[in-house]
Amino acid sequence: MLAGRLMAGLRPRLPNVHFNGIGGPRMMEQGLVSDVPMDTLTVRGLFEVIPRYREIKGIQNRLRDRLLLDPPAAFIGADYPGFNLGLEEQLRAAGIPTVHFVSPQIWAWRGGRIKKIQRAVSHMLVIFPFEEQIYKDAGVPVTYIGHPLAEVIPLRPDVAGARQALGLAPDARVVTVMPGSRMAEIKYLTVPFVRAARLLAQRDPSLKFVVPMAGERQKAAFTGLVATAGLADVALQIVDGQSHTAIAAGDAVLVASGTATLEVALFKKPMVIAYKVMEASWQIMRHMGYMPWIGLPNILSREFVVPEFLQHAATPEALADAVWRQLEDTAGRARLEQRFTDMHHSLLRNSAQESAEAVLAVIGK
Template sequence: MAGQSATSPLSLALVAGEPSGDMLAARLLSGLRPHLPGARFHGIGGEQMMAQGFESHWPMDKLTVRGVLEVIPRYREIKGIQNQLRDQLLAERPAAFIGADYPGFNLGLEEQLKAAGIPTIHYIGPQIWAWRGGRIKKIIRAVSHMLVVFPFEEEIYRKAGVPVSYVGHPLAELIPLATDEAGARRTLGLPEQANVVTIMPGSRMSEIKYNTVAFISAARLLKQRDHSLRFVVPMAGARQRQYFLELVAQAGLQDVELTLLDGQSHTAIAAADAVLVASGTASLEVALFKKPMVIAYKMMALEWQILRHFGYQPWIGLPNILAREFLVPELLQDAANPQALAEAMWQQLTDAPHRLRLAQRFSDMHHSLLRNSAQESAAAVLKVIQA
């Protein structure tokens, strides 16, 4: 096997830079463990990876940033970590390096490792089909094998000459095909007949900063239309919860009755009649739970002016991208104002034929993404390191 001596245990290096990558890599590790029981898995990862016996040399949150403008003040620190890890891996020469998403960090590291003869695997193809298509040139230099989670991506990478495997989307396995809405409401202490709106402003601090006031202001307007509505807000952690509450108080929105949850995002989605969700992986989770939604996103004005010109297609929400049409509304930046959000959410709550159509489309989507991703991704990695 590449990069291993006859006496040293097999070593695989991995890096995840945020919770979604931690989940992906943990699934991969669960598939690899039975085949490589004595292997050492190490690098940078989160709690889910460490639960699989992974050794993280730095806390994952050292890398967790969002957007160009958030990276700039921390660039030297993050670049320093990348360089230290690169030097360690060049000295050690693991059997392979696996980058779990986080392309800004991982592709640069992969390019240097691949040039030194270390096989590199990237898990989740960067969305070159959505924006920054020129990145394919760097991917060709950096990646020995790409693992993709959407079926249409295989052809894109194959045409570019990048070895690729479609392994299914882990969320399609984690989320049941049938949603137990009544059970989720019992778990959260909500009446089974309640009208429930779940609000998901994002897990990153910057997302909470820009989305919270508009999202909760929309909830206040919805409550004025229907006093029976219940609002559930899952929080990714204690820091996010505290910041969210500070923003709500500063905006004078304390009168909006909210049920805040520590985690439990899937239970909150399952319990909902409709979901107001920040664009990102969470919108795919909502689709897999077969729930109507409004996708919204706000960011720093300067960053919006930069990014709004880079898109290749009219959709930003994953459910709409997969469907190749606007199945659900997308409201971005200035369009994501309280009045527009409330009106769009009201339509999702009250249009019964639309809700039935969505449930069927999302069910088809779920089946198309369903594979045993742990086994499929592990099999692809084993082929690379055994080559």
């Protein structure tokens, strides 16, 4: 989605442009020729990458060799710093301009990565306002382009329309449950999330639970885990895609840490954030961080505006209690709505135009 908007901004300015690389459907709509399916590169965690390392490294090397043989006007790495920064470093050393779109979370952990970025990146495009000064201080050319999600999500969500689309009563109390789109997220969060839903249903049997699924593979994994854990009695309304509709319909959202937390904030909804990974990965990662927040709404607010539960703390009981407090706290919901409205305005820019102009400057057009 991010790269697709950048490409849409470039196309009118470069009518004969050719896009080649690795991407998904939004990029292909803009004419991308994708060398490999984007899902091939989807890995989460530290130890989880080990079984896939040779495959992913092989893809990186083949892409590098082809680009060195036939240099592009620019290489644009969209997020995925573990793959893209190493590639960008080699390409920039060979004289190919490199643009990195979406800053690695050097402000959250791995601050030493800034030195690699200085070597690898000709120009950085950042999507959060506080990131711009970090790169200016490091001497890396940078442009704040706003967050594309702030353009996609309306400032005033249509709650009634979303509930009608999902067949929910206008006056129902709705909890949206989002265990993630990556298979590893679903593996670790499905059971605690659904157990939390069961506990909430015991407190209020009229509660409705909506669970958007990113695809058939994710849905099959989710329903399989629910059945294996003996949770088939929990009344869940599973919907295909429609994550934005499901968020808009909710009174509160139980959500995996990641970009979805920002989507929930832009829909002005209370949320409870959870994060769980393989235990070995967690033992390493918990010593790497120096920022107290992991959820994007808290990072942008620089305080805990919504609760976070990490690894062992993400128990069904803790999650259910936190969601229940949000459902019951009318004044707190109003404060969050105003806070998230202000956040939405701060992230709102013409990201396609801003990012395209930065790329054009890099390639001298």
